[in-house]
Amino acid sequence: MARLKVEHLTFSFGYKTILEDIGFELQEGEVLSVVGPSGGGKTTLLRLCAGLLDRQEGLIENSFETQSIAFQDPRLLPWKNVIDNIAFGLKALGVPKSEQLQRAREIALRFDLEEDDFDKFPKELSGGMSQRVSFARALVTKPDLLFLDEPFSALDIGLKRELQNHVIELIGKKEITIFFITHDIMEAIRLSDKILLLEPDPGRIVKTFTFDRPQSQRDDAYVYHETAKLLSDPYIIETFELELK
Numbered sequence: 001m002a003r004l005k006v007e008h009l010t011f012s013f014g015y016k017t018i019l020e021d022i023g024f025e026l027q028e029g030e031v032l033s034v035v036g037p038s039g040g041g042k043t044t045l046l047r048l049c050a051g052l053l054d055r056q057e058g059l060i061e062n063s064f065e066t067q068s069i070a071f072q073d074p075r076l077l078p079w080k081n082v083i084d085n086i087a088f089g090l091k092a093l094g095v096p097k098s099e100q101l102q103r104a105r106e107i108a109l110r111f112d113l114e115e116d117d118f119d120k121f122p123k124e125l126s127g128g129m130s131q132r133v134s135f136a137r138a139l140v141t142k143p144d145l146l147f148l149d150e151p152f153s154a155l156d157i158g159l160k161r162e163l164q165n166h167v168i169e170l171i172g173k174k175e176i177t178i179f180f181i182t183h184d185i186m187e188a189i190r191l192s193d194k195i196l197l198l199e200p201d202p203g204r205i206v207k208t209f210t211f212d213r214p215q216s217q218r219d220d221a222y223v224y225h226e227t228a229k230l231l232s233d234p235y236i237i238e239t240f241e242l243e244l245k
C-alpha cells in the first residue's frame, strides 16, 4: 500500500527554523489536513512533501506513483486557453492529443465550466473560473496523491461547497489520497480523516485529531458539532490565540 511517511523533519530558511521535528504518515485512501495560523509553515511542509523543496534534516518517503498539486493561486499558463491549460498535465504524460482534449472537456463540464468558456484565455476568466480550471488540471491526470494548498479559500460559498463535494465523491470511491492544507477548521473537518495542528515559530505538530465518520455522511450538524468541539480544545485555543467568551 502506498504511503507518505515523514519522520523528524526539520527545515530552515536561512537562520530561521520553520519546521521542527515533524512526523506523520498518510496512508493510501486517506485525507490528511494540516491546519495552523498563517506563516506557521504549512505551505513549506507541503512543498517539501511534494518534492518542490529540498529536504534538509529528517526523512520523507513518498511511494505514490503519481501526484499533482492545486494551489491557492491558480497559476494558469496565460498563453493557453481553458482546455489546453487543463490538458497540460496529460500532454506531459504522453496521452494522445485527441484523448487529452476529450478528458479535459469532460472534467471541465463536470466542474461547471461551459462550452463557451473553453476557448477563453486566463485573463478573460473570473477568479472562481480560474480556480475551477486549476482544480480540473490537478485532477484530470487522476493522480494517486493530490496536494491541495488552500485551493478553496478564494471561492464563494456555493462554489467552495461544489468543489468540496466533488472531492468527497472521489474520497468515497477511494480513488485518491489527499494532503490538504487550510486555515479553515470547518473545511478540514468536512474533508479529513486526520487533522494535524501546526503550531508556529517554529512549526511543530502539537496535536492530531481523527474523524471516523465517512466524509459522505458528514452533514452540517456533524461538521458544526465537531467544529465547536475543536474550537474549545485548549491546543487549538492556544495555537490560534483564540479568546474565550
Ligand SMILES: Nc1ncnc2c1ncn2[C@@H]1O[C@H](COP(=O)(O)OP(=O)(O)OP(=O)(O)O)[C@@H](O)[C@H]1O
Pocket: 013, 018, 036, 037, 038, 039, 040, 041, 042, 043, 044, 045, 183
Ligand atoms: N522562499 C522563502 N524564503 C524565506 N522564507 C520563506 C520562504 N517561503 C516561506 N518563508 C517563510 O517561512 C514561514 C512559513 O511560511 P509558509 O508559507 O510555509 O506558512 P503557511 O503556514 O503556509 O502560511 P499561510 O497560511 O499564510 O500560507 C514564513 O515566515 C515565511 O515568511
